[in-house]
Amino acid sequence: MLVTALLVAGVAGTQGVSAQEKVDLDMTGRIRAEAFNRSQVMATLNHLTDEIGPRLTNSPSMAEANRWTRSKFSEWGLSNVHDEAVDDIGRGWSFNDAGVEMLSPRVMPLHALPKAWTPGTTGAVEGEAIYAKLQNKGDLEKWKGKLKGKVLFTDELRPYKPNEKSDFSRHDHDSLEELLSYPLPTERTRDASMLAQYLERMKFGPELNQFLIDEGVVATMSISSWNDGIVRVMGGGSRKAGESVGVPALVMMAEHYNTVMRALDRKETVKLRVNVDARFLDDANRPGYNTIAEIPGTGPNKNEVVMLGAHMDSWHTGSGANDNGAGVAVMMEAVRILKAVGARPNRTIRVALWTGEEQGLIGSQAYVAKHFAAYPEPTDPAQKALPAAFRTNKGKLVKTGDYEKITAYFNLDNGSGKIRGIYAQENLAIAPIFEDWLKPWNDVGATIVTQRNTGSTDHVSFDRVGIPGFQFVQDQLDYFSHVHHTHLDVQDHAVADDLKQASAIVASFVYNAAQRPSKLPRKMLVED
Amino acid sequence: MLVTALLVAGVAGTQGVSAQEKVDLDMTGRIRAEAFNRSQVMATLNHLTDEIGPRLTNSPSMAEANRWTRSKFSEWGLSNVHDEAVDDIGRGWSFNDAGVEMLSPRVMPLHALPKAWTPGTTGAVEGEAIYAKLQNKGDLEKWKGKLKGKVLFTDELRPYKPNEKSDFSRHDHDSLEELLSYPLPTERTRDASMLAQYLERMKFGPELNQFLIDEGVVATMSISSWNDGIVRVMGGGSRKAGESVGVPALVMMAEHYNTVMRALDRKETVKLRVNVDARFLDDANRPGYNTIAEIPGTGPNKNEVVMLGAHMDSWHTGSGANDNGAGVAVMMEAVRILKAVGARPNRTIRVALWTGEEQGLIGSQAYVAKHFAAYPEPTDPAQKALPAAFRTNKGKLVKTGDYEKITAYFNLDNGSGKIRGIYAQENLAIAPIFEDWLKPWNDVGATIVTQRNTGSTDHVSFDRVGIPGFQFVQDQLDYFSHVHHTHLDVQDHAVADDLKQASAIVASFVYNAAQRPSKLPRKMLVED
Structure with a gap:
């Protein structure tokens, strides 16, 4: 295990002097045996993704996932x-089917799928394709009165660029070493300009939607952001009750999108038939639900809690298997393992399956705000328009009585790749602890503790209020080539052995956090 | 150019003593300038694949391709x-659209496309999915009376296997070197057993088709042979008039196919809706057409001919851009270049755009039989059942008066990758000639002459009757990962620079063959 030894040694050099962490190797061994030999993680993933299917926030299948996961937690004795x-x-939405057919200049099926929270068509409707970029008020004025009965192609043709790397990758020595280096923070102006763009889009969206309806546009088509027939689809329209949802909006596979664009470039008349069977459940902002369960603590710190979680909501065109059925199945398996091996933790272990992550960490942020801490509501309208988890921390943090009772939160949300280490999120004091916790897992490939921050998922909701919140380093597999937010995100692309390994490591980290005599060290909280 | 130098040296060592071939470098330079600076190859490819679309043998769009390519040849002065x-x-067939929807246990669209020469549905039809392998008479007896109203899933679930190599590849020094080595012929029993299986399938096919109709099967589904959402579809049913065409038969993307199979494994009732808009043009075996054009010879050998060609027919779900719009566009561009640079060849140059290649080299074989040579019709029924080009050569070759007038045939049919050399097809005497012809193209990557045989396309129709017939070595690109016989075989995946290079090299090879004082050497013909 040369690679492993080298990497651990490399990290150990940075950790300074610290007392060795006590790891219960007997319990670790039992966790390992249960995870590797009696795994149920694929059965869990299968039910969640194949049987229940994709779990768009506030959709009927998300509600079914809440119900089913509760029943499993109860069955397992939580x-x-x-x-x-x-x-x-927001509103509930679901979709059944979608078909797009080119009728002229020649007849062929076009592969396209609807954006979530956009309306269906009333049966099959027909329209003429037109290329129209509608990005600001000037564009709307330019096109006003010219779009009736049209199917709008809103993106430019994108020339095909072959991927000369493998679509499937695992970390190797070099890539792990690279992750161990900490890049100094560079200018943040890019974030600011991205924020400004985001707010601009948020403001322009409802106006554009109403314009499309007023103009009598049949549907809009965007180009999939990936090639090779992969349809990558998120949301459109609006999930907010009372807001205009615009017209049917679909994402088309790049090769077909380009085929239409080339025909338009040749000045051909392109007629399309569009049929989208999709619907909003009603016109009210409904609550969504996080599913919560516990293994009660039995020791002197039983009033304290260690949390683990993953978001259960997904996008709608695959079955949300890698984003993030995998994370949910691993977190469920971790608590199942702990029950199966008879763990009687000192602190209470609490698992959370979040909703609304894909809409801006909504479920975890709301949970943290209610149970632990929140910054005051901003007065700046730009900040107000952002999902709370993405706002700039400002003001004095308002803490609940439980704020000091949570020791840590562990998250998994980068597909089904096995765990190769953990992001310490600039919590220098925690690195030597995690390094000791990782040692029993070095031989299955989990070796590094990096000071790097990682973002984009629910541990951010904890981290931003000063609660130690972590996301693991995972092998990438084909997460960013095939499955992330695509119609290919189905169970086939999840790797069983990787999920078993991840379940074992998460179970042991959570157990270690529950047993540790003192709570895990926290970073300094900067309050303004 | 170390690689090039090494490789050419490597080949030269095997060639023994030969007179240097005379290559007209002035003409070569003119060809190069026309091909690289004033290329029309992408415009040709665009019309053929984007405007005309896929060109299934005997389909209306194949007929349009015959018409349009004739008009281009005339326009260019051929x-x-x-x-x-x-x-x-066989029969003509075309398809407009296809949709498959899972109705239960949950609702979702399934991506599937029809096999060519299978019937459409009468609007949307519904049926229950069932897994039934029907490979022989025993299977038919086993399932008799149990399949009414069912949608048959005829393949096993295929676990996903990630591809750890790049989907896109070019030759490098090592892979070219490997191609230069000649593997000694190994046992041919595998061919014999494959032949037996093929004949078995040919015999069983019509029986199976009639069984499916008699049983009242709604449709059959096969799993796509590639993963990642790629639908790889060829033919089914029957293209022969009077034969049973069976029931609607589709190929489904692997991930969706597996999703259904897992539901069946769980004993769930899977209901599907299938809607295929496809039709046979009529119930008669119609002729197909090869399109032919010439640059007449002007020299002492003007009654002799050098041929170049590529198959114009394609499968039906993409637009046949890489298989083999690319080959057609290159061959058309090669003759356009020769006209544009004012070539007045000694021998006549004749270009052929074949039909029926995908059904067994039918167009080129018929052409060769009519114009040059054919083996007698076999008496063995097994041999009779094979497309003529695939039969074992037996008997005395019957030659026409033109047999001695053709010097060579050059073919291109391995996607849009640039030319890296040529297969000499075990014609040892031709290697030093081709090596000399390749020299002006070494600097654009075409370097090797390998003694290896390559098969599977129309040069075989010439080679098997002893006419020097060649196929070029090409960079693979994503031919065998994305586009070969798939719905992704569209113009986007063709690489313009590669096609320009190939057009130039083909033009120069054809010109060299036309100018060479004597005909190209032939292999010994073994007649039985």
């Missing part, structure tokens, strides 16, 4: 199993 | 432009 409402998360 | 009928090639 306590305090319940859902917690997340208020006003 | 002579003797005409179509030649290939008798009784």
Whole structure:
């Protein structure tokens, strides 16, 4: 195990002097045996993704996932199993089928799928394709009165660029070493300009939607952001009750999108037939639900809690298997393992399956705000328009009585790749602890503790209020080539052995956090 | 150019003593300038694949391709432009659209496309999915009376296997070197057993088709042979008039196919809706057509001919851009270049755009049989059942008066990758000639002459009767990962610079063959 030894040694050199962490190797061995030899993680993933299917926030299948995961937690003997409402998360939406056909200049099926929270068509409707970029008010004025009965192609043709690397990758010595280096923070102006663009889009969106309706546009088509027939689809329209949802909006596979664009470039008349069977459940902002369950603590710190979680909501065109059925299945398996091996933790272990992550960490942020801490509501309208988890921390943090009772939160949300280490999120004091916790897992490939921050998922909701919140380093597999937010995100692309390994490591980290005599060290909280 | 130098040196060592070939470098330079600076190859490819679309043998769009390519040849000043009928090639078929939807246990669209020469549905039809392998008479007896109203899933679930190599590849020094080595022929029993299986399938096919109709099967589904959402579809049913065409038969993307199979494994009731808009043009075996054109010879050997060609027919779900719009566009561009640079060849140059290649080299084989040579019709029924080009050579070759007038045939049919050399097809005497012809192209990557045989396309029709017939070595690109017989075989995946290079090299090879004082050496013909 040369690679492993080298990497651990490399890290150990940075950790300074620290007392060795006590790791219960007997319990670790039992966790390992249960995880590797009696795994149920694929059965869990299978039910969640194949049977229940994709779990768009506030969709009927997300509700079914809340119900089913509660039933599994109860079956496994967890306590305090319940859902917690997340208020006003938006409208429910679901879709059954979608078909687009080119009728002229020649007849062929075009592969396209609808954006979530966009309306269906009333049966099959026809329209003429037109290229129209509608990005600001000037564009709307330019096109006003010219779009009736049209199917709008809103992106430019994108020339095909072959990927000369493998679509499937695992970390190797070099890539792990690279992750161990900490890049100094560079200018943040890019974030600011991205924020400004985001707010601009947020403001322009409803106006554009109403314009499309007023103009009598049949549907809009965007180009999939990936090639090779992969349809990558997120949301459109609006999930907020009372807001205009615009017209049917679909994402088309790049090769077909380009085929239409080339025909338009040749000045051909392109007629399309569009049929989208999709619907909003009603016109009210409904609560969404996080599913919560516990293994009660039995020791002197039983009033304290260690949390683990993953988001259960997904996008709608695959079955949300790698984003993030994998994370949910691993977190469920971790608590199942702990029950199966008879763990009686000192602190209470609490698992959370979040809703609304894909809409801006809504479920976890609301949970943290209610149970632990929140910054005051901003007065700046630009900040107000952002999902709370993405706002700039400002003002004095308002803490609940439980704020000091949580020791850590562990998250998994980078596909089904095995765990190769953990992001310490600039918590220097925690590195030597995690290094000791990782040692029993070095031989299955989990070796590094990096000071790097990682973002984009629910540990951010904890981290930003000063609660130690972590996401693991995972092998990438084909997460960013095939499955992330695509129609290919189905169970086939999840790797069983990787999920077993991840379940074992998460179970042991959570157990170690529950048993540790003192809570895990926290970073300094900067309050303004 | 170390690689090039090494490789050419490597080949030169095997060639023994030979007179240097005379290459007209002035003409070569003119070809190069026309090909690289004033290329029309992408415009040709665009019209053929984007505007005309896929060109299934005997489909309306294949007929349009015959018409349009004739008009281009005439526009470019070629002579003797005409179509030649290939008798009784089968029925015409075309398809407009296809949709498959899972209705239960949950609702989702399934991506599937119809096999060519299978019937459409009468609007949307519904049926229950069932897994039934029907490979022999025993299977039919086992399932008799149990399949009414069912949608048959006829393949096993295939676990996903990630591809750890790049989907896109070019030759490098090592892979070219490997191609230069000649593997000694190994046992041919595998061919014999494959042949037996093929004949078995040919015999069982019509029986199976009739069984499916008699049983009242709604449709059959096969798993796509590639993963990652790629739908790889060829033919089914029957293209022969009077034969049973069975029921609607589709190929489904692997991930969706597996999703259904897992539901069946869980004993769930899977209901599907299938809607295929496809039709046979009529119920008669119609001729197909090869399109032929010439640049007449002007020298002492003007009654002799050098041929170049590529198959114009394609499968139906992409637009046949890489298989083999690319080859057609290159061959057309090669003759356009020769006209543009004012070539007045000694021998006549004749270009052929074949039909029926995908059904067994039917167009080129018929052409060769009519114009040059054919083996007698076999008496063995097993041999009779094979497409003529795949039969074992037996008997005395019957030659026409033109047999000695053709010097060579050059073919291109391995996607849009640039030319890296040429297969000499075990014609040892031709290697030093081709090596000399390749020298002006070494600097654009075409370097090797390998003694290896390559098969599977139309040069075989010439080679098997002893006419020097060649196929070029090409960079693979994503031919065998994305586009070969798939719905992704569209113009986007063709690489313009590669096609320009190939057009130039083909033009120069054809010109060299036309100018060479004597005909190219032939291999010994073994007649039985």
